[in-house]
Amino acid sequence: MSEKNEQGKRAARDRLVQQRERQRASERRRRTLIVTSAVVGVLALAAVVGVIAANSGGGKGEASGPAVAPSGATGKDSLVIQVGADGAPSTLTVWEDFRCPVCAQFEAAFRDPIHQLENSGQFKVEYHLATIIDGNLGGSGSLRAANAAACAQDAGEFSAYHDVLYRNQPQETVDAFGDNDKLIELSGKVPGLDTPDFRSCVNDGTHDGWVKKSNTAFQNGGFEGTPTVLLNGESIFPKKGNEPITVANLKKWVAEANKGKKPAAATPAPSGS
16 A cells, blocks of 8 residues: 555656746746747847838939949949948848838847858848838938948948947937937048048048939839838748748748758958947
């Protein structure tokens, strides 16, 4: 009788241990789901905001001056600024506006993996600049920042300065980027960028016409908002098919696209802080 009681107690303890382990596993899955859903939810909400921004304002119209493309610009009408090696097997296309808070959220979440993938030759990134927030809210920060970024491209520092602008983006309703002095001040965060040539380019609006032409291409492209993010021409923001964009999914999608293809030679990381 005593042995049966002892066996019963052990069995009860084993069931209790198993039940507690199942509860802990369930709680871990629940926390993971909450965190993942929160990240995806923020980006999905951001995408909705981007759609509203794109559809509620027209931005600036056709360029009123000569469209002077920055050094090394590529693509149709030289409206693309490329980061990464020409021979990369895949292409990430990004349409963005430096005043767009959704773009800043995307950058904060995906900046590092994007640089890792471009620096290791897995893909090149083709940036297209738009000015929809200027059209929606007034001001000139989208245009002025895009021109300054094009000036940084002339100096070979687009990627680093691009990251600095997003890390220091003001509130959407504050047109701080409309001040050329602010844009020049931020160039000091990129070693060697703050030069007389860069300052003249920013203050003279050398690439204003080019930026406006790029924005017109955005308006005519049928895009829903910024950021618009495409991998080899397929939209991946805020999701690809039924899968939400996450760092893990981005890397997986790139690996799938590059299967059987050789990466390009590695490129140096941007120097901005």
